[in-house]
Amino acid sequence: MSVKTFNQPDSASMICDAYPSAIDASVSVLSRLGAAFAPHARATPDMTVALDAGHVFDGATLTEVAAQNASLTAPAANPRIDRIVINQLTGTVSVVTGTEAASPAVPAIPSGFAPVARVRLSAGATVITNDMITDERDLSALGRIIAVEAGTGLTGGGSSGTVTIGLETPVAVALGGTGTATAAANTVFAGPASGSDAAPSFRSLTLADLPADVATTEDVAKVALQHGQCRLVLSGSNLLLSPYNGKRLIVGGVMRTVPAAGVSLSPIGLTAGTVYYIYAYMTSGGEMALEASTTSHGTDSSTGVEIKAGDASRTLVGMACPQTGPVFVQSPNAVGVLSWFNRRRLRLVTVYGQEGEAGSALTELSSAARVYALNWSDEPPMVGYYVYASVENTSGQSCSVALALDSTSVAYQGVNTGVFASGSSSPTIPFAVPPVVAVDAAEGVYHYFTVVGLCQGATASFFNISVVGDLRG
Structure with a gap:
């Protein structure tokens, strides 16, 4: 829509068409401000108040607000005065409902809102007409800051009156308009401490600059x-x-x-x-x-x-x-x-005197000879064994013995094989393996070590079966 030029109407001096033309031009100029958020009854009255279009400027952005309606409800028993307001920053309409009374009071205007109109409602009202509406627009505060609150590095703040903000964060200060001074890491202010204006200098941090309760690298x-x-x-x-x-x-x-x-x-x-x-x-x-x-x-x-x-x-x-x-x-x-800390050497040994038998299949000689142990992954246990085997009236037969880890039928290490000599009614073979590192003993498992054995062609008796070793923990 094109604009017109304001021309003050003057009925005494203007003749013929000049006077109405001046009125049209002047009203056109004033309409943007005068009609902004203007309140009035609907063309077909009901329980709403119509607000004409308006605008809000917050110092950076101009917002055009379309025409809108404010809905009200009728009081039940006594008159009531409601207030129609708009948000100072958005122009959005709201209704502040008053309190019913024989002589009702006007409700207060909430913080952050501007008044538009007040409406006096009778008990049981079904429509709102213009004679019930009082225009009280004061749009001078639209777009203004509602409140100032202190954030990080600031003190003070408030929502009304004079607001004071205190700055507590460091700032870079220009030196005679030539730039800013910046302190490098691990430096402190060195001067000037007095005298005429001069650029500040910085020096390296020393031990004496630190508070007594600050730990050094040595500490x-x-x-x-x-x-x-x-x-x-x-x-x-x-x-x-x-x-x-x-x-x-x-x-x-x-x-x-x-x-x-x-x-x-x-x-x-x-x-x-x-x-x-x-x-x-x-x-x-x-x-x-x-x-x-x-x-x-x-x-x-x-x-x-x-x-x-x-x-x-x-x-x-x-x-x-x-x-x-x-x-x-x-x-x-x-x-x-x-x-975990200050580990000791812990001895591993079977309860003395265990006995058992084995035939041609590899089997655990005695479950009573087991040794159970935990271990850390960085220090696996060292484990070995010793045992004696004998066969009644048998010669030339072989007998094998080995250490087993968490198994009763699978040799782990230290496999030892001997052959029974002839000419003896009850030949005996000693077996022994010194402790060796059990590298496959994983951490987090309660392991057991035992002795397994077999005898080809006969059943051998085993005695003094013992697992021995040590670990740290």
């Missing part, structure tokens, strides 16, 4: 050497993590103190035959405690500490496999508890 190295000053053992029926060669242990990335009395863990609630990793953690009350978990461990990339996989709040301290009861076990033929 961190000393702390790292203190980690792991503890050992996990079986004490009575419970596991016990005790101080050893100190009392420091990193838990959750922080150096902690292992209590002098130690930290215990009961087998109650654990499943017999299940291998658990034992982790130290800090309770919400700041106390050190132990946790048994089937979740394996890994190295924390930020601290180098061995932790529960995916959970740096848990530090690995050991491993255990409870047996029926459940009970923790620890003996030369059943090593069911290992310590």
